[in-house]
Amino acid sequence: MSEIAGGRFLKEILKRERDDFALRPRSLDEFVGQERLKRNLKVFISASLLRKEPLDHVLFYGPPGLGKTTLAFIIAEELGREIRCFSGPTFSRAGDIASVLTSIGEGDVVFIDEIHRLPRPCEEVLYTAMEDFAIDVLVGKGPGTRSIRLSLPPFTLVGATTRLSLVSAPLRNRFGITEKLDFYSQSELQEIIKNTATQFGMNLREEAVAEIASRSRGTPRIAKRLLRRVRDFADYYRKKEIDGSFVRKVFRALDVDELGLSWADRNLLRVLKEKFGGGPTGLNSLATAMNEDVLTLENFYEPYLIKLGFLARTARGRVLTSQGEQYLQRFDQNG
Numbered sequence: 593m594s595e596i597a598g599g600r601f602l603k604e605i606l607k608r609e610r611d612d613f614a615l616r617p618r619s620l621d622e623f624v625g626q627e628r629l630k631r632n633l634k635v636f637i638s639a640s641l642l643r644k645e646p647l648d649h650v651l652f653y654g655p656p657g658l659g660k661t662t663l664a665f666i667i668a669e670e671l672g673r674e675i676r677c678f679s680g681p682t683f684s685r686a687g688d689i690a691s692v693l694t695s696i697g698e699g700d701v702v703f704i705d706e707i708h709r710l711p712r713p714c715e716e717v718l719y720t721a722m723e724d725f726a727i728d729v730l731v732g733k734g735p736g737t738r739s740i741r742l743s744l745p746p747f748t749l750v751g752a753t754t755r756l757s758l759v760s761a762p763l764r765n766r767f768g769i770t771e772k773l774d775f776y777s778q779s780e781l782q783e784i785i786k787n788t789a790t791q792f793g794m795n796l797r798e799e800a801v802a803e804i805a806s807r808s809r810g811t812p813r814i815a816k817r818l819l820r821r822v823r824d825f826a827d828y829y830r831k832k833e834i835d836g837s838f839v840r841k842v843f844r845a846l847d848v849d850e851l852g853l854s855w856a857d858r859n860l861l862r863v864l865k866e867k868f869g870g871g872p873t874g875l876n877s878l879a880t881a882m883n884e885d886v887l888t889l890e891n892f893y894e895p896y897l898i899k900l901g902f903l904a905r906t907a908r909g910r911v912l913t914s915q916g917e918q919y920l921q922r923f924d925q926n927g
């Protein structure tokens with residue numbers, strides 16, 4: 593079991609996306625969008641501080657890159673507590689969870705990303721830990737085995753998942769606060785892009801900001817990634833003021849169209865159309881035909897194609913919608 597916390601978390605993030613950590617919003621006021629969720633969180637956090645009680649356990653769900661991890665850090669910051677970060681699959685034995693929970697400070701935040709991938713024995717330890725701030729430990733062997741109850745410091749568990757349906761009901765029911773993160777609007781993405789561009793010291797015209805936002809698939813992580821690529825091109829071409837036409841050229845080079853779709857998205861729609869007659873077809877067959885990993889399809893490509901109305905998830909499988917078909921035709925006609 594490995595932990596991604598504090599300094600190590602920082603290094604991990606810096607390795608993946610340089611300077612990203614420093615650019616994360618640090619408070620609810622700095623966090624753009626998700627207004628209803630933020631309003632509620634402010635109330636819950638203030639109430640817990642007033643009562644000097646730990647914040648109830650929080651479960652965030654929604655597609656990747658919308659800010660679940662960022663919010664977990666913000667919660668710890670607003671509570672003035674430490675945060676320890678893990679990912680579901682990094683736990684393997686019940687003892688792993690027990691050793692984490694017995695080493696935290698009072699009121700601390702424990703963040704578990706991909707909580708739907710937590711092995712069942714680990715999940716079961718969480719039940720009493722979340723409900724009673726205690727864990728039952730078996731001592732002795734054979735007929736003499738008995739269970740003793742260990743008290744834990746009160747803590748807040750923040751769980752995050754891209755697949756709420758895979759979180760078991762007993763675990764889900766133990767979260768007092770469950771919040772969905774939605775895709776961001778064009779104007780929210782513009783605000784995030786402008787803030788990040790300022791931090792990068794980039795001079796972006798309004799039209800350029802809008803062009804990047806419309807290709808960001810409703811997702812801040814993608815907005816920031818696209819902005820970094822625009823910065824690369826701007827630095828390479830010594831472009832001081834970045835306008836809409838420069839950004840459009842960058843996206844042509846990156847093969848990202850006006851909706852933020854790339855070759856891989858179109859390939860999914862095409863395979864569905866040409867190999868499966870538009871569907872319905874199962875996700876596994878689709879992934880095999882595309883030579884792609886099921887989780888990538890499900891977590892990365894599908895949610896936005898579904899949001900655009902190009903793909904539908906039905907009980908019998910994935911279906912190409914008429915809007916999806918029209919999009920492919922339009923794309924082929926316009927080159």
Ligand SMILES: Nc1ncnc2c1ncn2[C@@H]1O[C@H](COP(=O)(O)OP(=O)(O)OP(=O)(O)O)[C@@H](O)[C@H]1O
Pocket residue numbers: 612615616617622623624625655656657658659660661662663705752754784812813814816
């Ligand atoms: N509302 C926001 N305002 C500004 N930046 C944001 C916002 N939401 C997310 N980001 C940025 O987007 C990136 C991805 O966010 P984060 O890692 O919190 O997403 P996530 O939902 O936890 O993703 P995953 O499910 O893949 O772990 C980070 O760089 C974060 O700073």
